[in-house]
Amino acid sequence: MKPTVSIIMATYNRAQYIVESIKSIQAQTFENWECLIIDDGGTDNTSEVLKPILKEDNRFSYLKRTDNYAKGLPGTRNYGLDLAKGDYIIFFDDDDIAHPQNLEICVHEFKTKTIDFCRYIRAVFTGDFNYKYDFSKEYTHFEIDKKDVNRILKNELLFNSCAIMWKKECFDANHYIEHLMYAEEWELYSRIVAQGYKGISIDKILFYGRKHEQSNTGEFFKQDPVRVKSNADAIVLVFQNLKKEGLLSSSIIRYFIQVSLDYKKYNLFNRIMLTLNLSKKETLKWKLYYTQLPLRLFFYKWYKKYLKK
Known part of the structure; x- marks a missing residue:
């Protein structure tokens, strides 16, 4: 069956974190998704720790970035974008945790509103993750369009890579700039919004980013x-x-x-x-x-x- 959502996960030497991230995807209450795990040429045992998961759950695919895409996060994500089959795109990192309702709530917003993207709140954590979720479906929202571009650029309205689900059409003519090794998502997402794509921001935490010094x-x-x-x-x-x-x-x-x-x-x-x-x-x-x-x-x-x- 064609997946509704394509999750793109770039990975590089994160064997110690990636399984926990993958299990948070498997715990999603919305189940019609594919997850493209794209390895950017890592040298650790990521492929080994993923083998049992890949064997038991065919919604996951593990691929190596090809030489048609530049080494680095932007090129790796672009490869995933070109492979994605879902109607909606979301980027998850290989060391973070997704709320179990992440996909369910975002897809619901797309089905009930005329929007191109759904932004939500991203919390951060260090050390061990506390698996105590708020499963409430009551939250407020506000609209975002090109008038908000300056707020995005000034980081007054944060557009974190893992805190937005997008319609796939947003990326038909927009990909990451592959030579950028920082601020690549900031540049891309402000570019998309500046082109007139409209969305909403919901006031609910649906993603948890792990803080550590090895991150970009x-x-x-x-x-x-x-x-x-x-x-x-x-x-x-x-x-x-x-x-x-x-x-x-x-x-x-x-x-x-x-x-x-x-x-x-x-x-x-x-x-x-x-x-x-x-x-x-x-x-x-x-x-x-x-x-x-x-x-x-x-x-x-x-x-x-x-x-x-």
């Missing part, structure tokens, strides 16, 4: 140069897309010019200006803003500190 996010906050450079590259791609969709505003330009102060090594400010291709007058205005910004931020922080006294 953990490496970024440790200032891993590959992750930091990728974030700068993603910002430039975001500006290209905003320009294409006619969604650029002074507020979002101002926000990322301030961000670019932390990315001088990657020439982010000049790359933003090059992408914007503004008039000489407008370019000069933003260059002056950028030059004066450190001093303005210094006095702003001093003023806030003074007010607290």
Whole structure:
């Protein structure tokens, strides 16, 4: 039977976590799904620990990323996207835990509303997971469309990879940028919403992310140069897309010019200006803003500190 939902799980050397993640998928109250486990060239015993599960449950497929896709999370997920058979797509990580009602509630929202995606709440945990779930089906929701793109870009409205179910059509012309090693989902999901796809956000925790230093996010906050450079590259791609969709505003330009102060090594400010291709007058205005910004931020922080006294 054709699966309703395709779960795409990229994996790389996570044998110590992946079985627990897989069992949370098997515990789903909605059962018509496929799970594509795509290995990005790991060297541990992931294939061995998965053998019993693959033998007993044919909804799981274990594949190795082919050379047609770049090594890394984006390429691995793109391979899964091109194989997926479901009407809906969801990305689960290989070290996290899905709420048993995750698929059931999201599919219900798609069946009862005209939406392209269903966002939900993602909680985080460290160490052993506490298997005490809230099985209530009472929750509120709000709508999301292209007017919310700036909130997504400023991380005021988080779009975590494992906290959204999408209609497959959202990815017909949209895939991950494969050279990005950080912020790839942030760039892709803001791009999809900017194109006019609409969805909802429901106020219920349906996913639990495991926090540890070996994650991409953990490496970024440790200032891993590959992750930091990728974030700068993603910002430039975001500006290209905003320009294409006619969604650029002074507020979002101002926000990322301030961000670019932390990315001088990657020439982010000049790359933003090059992408914007503004008039000489407008370019000069933003260059002056950028030059004066450190001093303005210094006095702003001093003023806030003074007010607290």
